Amino acid sequence: MKTYSNLIFRYLLAILPLSFLFVTSCSEEDETPPLASVVAKFDYEISNEGVAPATVTFNNTSIAATTYEWDFGMEGATSTDENPEYTYEDFGTYEVTLTAKAEDGRENTSSQTIIIKDPLGGKLPTLYYTDRATGKVHMIVLDGAETPTIQSFGDNHIKPYGIAADLENEKLYVVEQDADLMFQYDALANGTKTVIHNAADLGDKEHMLYYPAGVKVIDGRLYWGAEGGIYTSALDGSDLKAFVEFSTNTGYLEGSLPLGITYDAENEVIYFVNDAYDYSGGIYKVNFDGTGLEEIVEGVDAGDVSYLDGKLYYFDYATSKGTIYDIATKAKNEFVDYPTKFVWGTIVDPITEKIYWTDRGDNDDGTDGKIYSANLDGTEIEVLLDITNAPTVEGTKILRPYALGLGLY
Numbered sequence: 001m002k003t004y005s006n007l008i009f010r011y012l013l014a015i016l017p018l019s020f021l022f023v024t025s026c027s028e029e030d031e032t033p034p035l036a037s038v039v040a041k042f043d044y045e046i047s048n049e050g051v052a053p054a055t056v057t058f059n060n061t062s063i064a065a066t067t068y069e070w071d072f073g074m075e076g077a078t079s080t081d082e083n084p085e086y087t088y089e090d091f092g093t094y095e096v097t098l099t100a101k102a103e104d105g106r107e108n109t110s111s112q113t114i115i116i117k118d119p120l121g122g123k124l125p126t127l128y129y130t131d132r133a134t135g136k137v138h139m140i141v142l143d144g145a146e147t148p149t150i151q152s153f154g155d156n157h158i159k160p161y162g163i164a165a166d167l168e169n170e171k172l173y174v175v176e177q178d179a180d181l182m183f184q185y186d187a188l189a190n191g192t193k194t195v196i197h198n199a200a201d202l203g204d205k206e207h208m209l210y211y212p213a214g215v216k217v218i219d220g221r222l223y224w225g226a227e228g229g230i231y232t233s234a235l236d237g238s239d240l241k242a243f244v245e246f247s248t249n250t251g252y253l254e255g256s257l258p259l260g261i262t263y264d265a266e267n268e269v270i271y272f273v274n275d276a277y278d279y280s281g282g283i284y285k286v287n288f289d290g291t292g293l294e295e296i297v298e299g300v301d302a303g304d305v306s307y308l309d310g311k312l313y314y315f316d317y318a319t320s321k322g323t324i325y326d327i328a329t330k331a332k333n334e335f336v337d338y339p340t341k342f343v344w345g346t347i348v349d350p351i352t353e354k355i356y357w358t359d360r361g362d363n364d365d366g367t368d369g370k371i372y373s374a375n376l377d378g379t380e381i382e383v384l385l386d387i388t389n390a391p392t393v394e395g396t397k398i399l400r401p402y403a404l405g406l407g408l409y
Contacts (some may be wrong), residue, residue, distance in 0.1 A: 036064040040100035040110035052091040065100035123408040130160035133366030133400035162215040165407030175212040196237035225258030260304030276301035303344040315343035335378025345404030358401040366400035
């Protein structure tokens with residue numbers, strides 16, 4: 001009897017832990033993991049340098065989707081392939097839309113504008129701007145359309161305080177003040193960026209890229225402002241040297257940060273605006289051979305300056321006015337009130353005969369930024385871009401514009 005009892009006792013000891021686990025596991029509620037969000041994303045490459053006829057190869061980078069529907073922006077031009085190709089026979093602008101769907105019916109849509117160029121060489125004036133909220137570069141085709149055609153590319157620009165287009169070689173340059181970098185994009189639209197200047201790699205020339213701003217392509221070379229002077233290099237970053245430095249050797253303007261710079265090709269003069277936040281401010285001129293440094297407008301606090309036909313265009317934070325300055329007569333036409341925040345981008349286009357400037361807005365998230373235009377005399381001020389027609393980045397309209405550049409595309 002004792003032996004039988006021992007057997008029962010041992011049996012209970014063996015099965016009780018299993019019973020406990022079974023009861024415990026059954027008592028816990030089964031938890032269903034949340035479904036991953038469906039995100040439609042894509043990039044692309046264009047053959048034939050973007051000239052019609054051109055084949056566009058689409059690279060689908062969507063998330064959590066199993067089927068895809070493409071609309072190539074032409075009647076009847078669609079596809080359900082994951083990574084399709086489509087050939088555009090005619091030049092023009094086309095809005096491509098990708099709808100990505102999950103098996104349970106959830107979906108998300110993303111659109112981008114594809115620009116196919118005229119094979120006869122017809123090009124349109126184009127405005128480039130940097131955006132701190134998106135970290136991207138954006139280009140606007142200035143064709144007078146009510147809804148602007150916008151192309152977006154690039155990424156991770158934190159403080160992009162200068163942008164310039166090299167039309168001859170079809171490249172774009174952006175300075176990154178936050179990290180002391182200068183980037184080159186290998187195309188004027190949808191380009192891939194590489195670093196051509198990094199202060200950390202310059203050794204005893206590292207000061208030439210401290211807080212860079214105001215980059216311009218002048219006579220086949222790059223020129224930009226940095227703390228202490230204006231510097232220059234070849235377009236590929238080689239042959240780096242000082243154009244003009246403000247030090248005790250010159251005895252003039254020591255301690256400075258040239259922000260925006262502009263060029264008068266007819267008279268071979270560079271104009272630049274000095275940083276008034278840490279230094280003296282003012283607009284200066286210097287001959288293209290580095291001589292004749294002279295202050296021509298005192299106390300100006302501006303982020304950029306643009307030259308055309310004997311006049312300088314800038315936005316002066318000190319006076320709270322957008323200003324047209326006649327160099328010969330020294331007359332000022334204060335044509336518009338200053339936006340609520342500091343204006344970084346100001347540029348004049350002789351083709352469209354317009355002034356363009358940026359208003360980054362009050363909100364860091366890019367919900368209230370604007371880009372304005374006006375006639376060369378300051379009349380007919382209009383909003384070129386605001387949140388209603390701003391580019392959509394990852395499903396959200398965003399506009400916090402900073403630097404401006406001009407090109408032809």
